[in-house]
Amino acid sequence: MTHSISPNDLMIRRLKSINTLSREEEQALADLPVQVASLESGRDIVRMGERPSHCCIVIAGFSCVYKLTSDGSRQIMAIHVPGDIPDIQSLHLGLMDFGLASLSPCTVGYIPHDAIRRVCERFPSLTVALWRETLVDAAIYRDWLLNLGQREAFSRVAHLLCELLVRLKAVGLGDDDSFNFPITQLDLADAFGITSVHMSRVYSALRADRLIDVSRTRISVIDWQKLQAVGDFDPSYLHLLSSDIPPRPSR
């Protein structure tokens, strides 16, 4: 597998997908101290209301941003793939207004705020690079808002699967048109604002239409063109530098 990549390299790879970095900047990032940890699925990484002193980088697995209503229902508002730094914002917005949790078994790395701040002072363009990361996060939120507000469940799911595949490919993961996705339908339902019962029905429909194949731990895209069409997906909001890497423009 791709276990040979170091946390720092993964982060660099991710940053380079939307930023251009000089050799010195890359080196500085490579020198950042990262403390690695493993988590089971369904664990909180950072809780809402906390004031973290570290940023978190996803090294393997999937994590998510979520918030709860007062009556306990959960909305997942972002899903992270390896390389993502989900809480860069904590550098400048001390109070967490959301929770960060693992959606699958995860390997994460912790980088002290101090270390990041020092690197940003030395290389101001790294400040911009990190800022850009947070801006792309916001762009993805906007896209999810469109997804939740204006599309029915069937399209929402297709749309997110497109997004995930593109983002995984952007960091060199996701072979062919399939990717590991060991995530519960109950969790996914919370990302789409539907119930797990309906999630199951939507998955069935997507299978029945031969758009995707779903196993417990893996998603295979059968018809990428049609999945994009059904999901009304256009990757430009991801602001990838090489935004011409649609996974297999075939079919």
Next chain:
Amino acid sequence: MTHSISPNDLMIRRLKSINTLSREEEQALADLPVQVASLESGRDIVRMGERPSHCCIVIAGFSCVYKLTSDGSRQIMAIHVPGDIPDIQSLHLGLMDFGLASLSPCTVGYIPHDAIRRVCERFPSLTVALWRETLVDAAIYRDWLLNLGQREAFSRVAHLLCELLVRLKAVGLGDDDSFNFPITQLDLADAFGITSVHMSRVYSALRADRLIDVSRTRISVIDWQKLQAVGDFDPSYLHLLSSDIPPRPSR
């Protein structure tokens, strides 16, 4: 009215609601060149796909961020109040992945990117201040996602009205518990992901429950406590420095 405030002062007031600024920084902001313009309701300010060379500041009226699906339905994903700078992100994300439009007659100001970049170089902490602005924008997106995904229309509307009142107060607008809100139900419907027909019904219900009073151009909050409860509203996600200014904690 409050027409005596200059665009720059308004922007400073907004920035100070979530940042601490030194006197020199304030002065630098006050010296920024702002080109003022007036717009009717329903006009595009910046179009999706453009690469603006200016940032826009709302001086009077309401503007919004929106995106369209391919079949033409529109999701409004943010509403701006005077003082907001809706497209700071264009400083570092050249391509607009959303549209910016007026929801009411508006006065807006344009500030060249160059001028902003120069000020940020002179005062690095202004970089952080603007970064924070974009992070709060993202926090508001997260909150809208929770609103759209997990609450029914009745609560969604209550929630947004709470948010708007708090944000207006944060820049010194909104007298008592009411504010000018000359926005069409059709536009509002697009913000809540519902139809205008249903929007009308929700407004009726809110009136019937004596939570708000609605006229064509104005919203009056009758029962602030109850509106917050119904909307499940907690302003902490706005990251206001003086987050202890609930408009009239009475009732």
Next chain:
DNA sequence: CGGACATTTGAACACTCTCAAGATTTGTGG
């Protein structure tokens, strides 16, 4: 093998939509 957890399926119900018509408000020109 057993138990916890996850998925699937059915049926009745609820929230929201669509379509359509009528009422109200706003803006404009005479």
Next chain:
DNA sequence: CCACAAATCTTGAGAGTGTTCAAATGTCCG
């Protein structure tokens, strides 16, 4: 200042999408 046109808002009834509740089936792991 009135009259009329255009836009907006309201209301009703039937249809959909998604929910709730409940039970059955499947899957993973100790």
